[in-house]
Amino acid sequence: MSALIIDDVAVSRGAGPVIQGVSFTLEQGRVTALVGPNGAGKTSLLDGISGVAQISAGTIRIDGTPIEKLSRVARAKQGIVHIEQGRAVFPSLTVRENLSLTARTPAEIDAALARFPELEKRIDAPTALLSGGEQQMVVLARAFAARPRFLLIDEMSLGLAPVVFMRLLPIVSEIAEQGVGVLLVEQFTHLALGLAEEALVVASGQVSFQGPAATLREDASLLHRAYLGGAAA
Numbered sequence: 235m236s237a238l239i240i241d242d243v244a245v246s247r248g249a250g251p252v253i254q255g256v257s258f259t260l261e262q263g264r265v266t267a268l269v270g271p272n273g274a275g276k277t278s279l280l281d282g283i284s285g286v287a288q289i290s291a292g293t294i295r296i297d298g299t300p301i302e303k304l305s306r307v308a309r310a311k312q313g314i315v316h317i318e319q320g321r322a323v324f325p326s327l328t329v330r331e332n333l334s335l336t337a338r339t340p341a342e343i344d345a346a347l348a349r350f351p352e353l354e355k356r357i358d359a360p361t362a363l364l365s366g367g368e369q370q371m372v373v374l375a376r377a378f379a380a381r382p383r384f385l386l387i388d389e390m391s392l393g394l395a396p397v398v399f400m401r402l403l404p405i406v407s408e409i410a411e412q413g414v415g416v417l418l419v420e421q422f423t424h425l426a427l428g429l430a431e432e433a434l435v436v437a438s439g440q441v442s443f444q445g446p447a448a449t450l451r452e453d454a455s456l457l458h459r460a461y462l463g464g465a466a467a
């Protein structure tokens with residue numbers, strides 16, 4: 235099993251760093267919830283890891299190999315797959331065509347679809363005709379078909395009814411069980427912590443808690459302090 239090692243990372247936007255001094259290890263086969271207040275820097279951190287944004291300090295390694303200077307495409311080839319906010323499907327393409335953008339073989343499309351019986355029925359429909367939840371399934375299936383070692387998911391619940399989001403959450407666990415290290419940014423903190431083994435709280439651009447998700451599930455005041463940036467890292 236590989237690990238994605240984030241060490242003393244900073245990400246700058248405009249005037250200065252919005253994330254700094256962030257260190258943690260993302261293990262394969264586990265879900266890590268990344269939570270924190272609005273504007274804390276969660277999206278910026280994901281962007282820095284995947285190469286959407288360049289980091290301004292620190293290192294990112296997969297096991298011993300530094301990857302922070304690689305392009306986004308090169309990092310994707312190393313197995314870092316990033317699902318950005320906003321359900322980026324290609325609406326005029328069918329479900330199958332969307333999946334074939336990342337899958338190398340029809341068998342890989344089938345393997346990705348096996349997790350989503352709803353999509354199998356709509357495989358030749360233009361993605362624009364699917365519901366928001368189904369489109370998010372396409373995004374997840376396409377990410378899975380890209381054979382990630384590490385999957386970064388940013389606010390999968392945005393714009394979805396809670397009942398639809400609840401349908402998607404177990405799939406995230408199943409993907410991790412396949413040996414993928416999942417970093418899950420989610421506004422529904424309690425749902426993310428309910429799913430994850432590990433948790434990371436970011437407040438004001440710095441890590442204010444890292445440890446077992448169960449610790450935060452069981453201690454609401456610790457979670458509250460971490461959101462305020464006051465808990466020990």
Ligand SMILES: Nc1ncnc2c1ncn2[C@@H]1O[C@H](COP(=O)(O)OP(=O)(O)OP(=O)(O)O)[C@@H](O)[C@H]1O
Nearest residue numbers: 247248249252270271272273274275276277278279
């Ligand atoms: N492209 C950008 N240019 C300048 N500032 C930015 C940019 N993107 C984000 N920021 C700023 O960086 C800070 C961190 O934003 P970021 O989106 O990373 O936080 P977040 O924790 O993901 O927030 P949210 O939960 O609201 O999505 C915020 O102050 C935001 O205004």
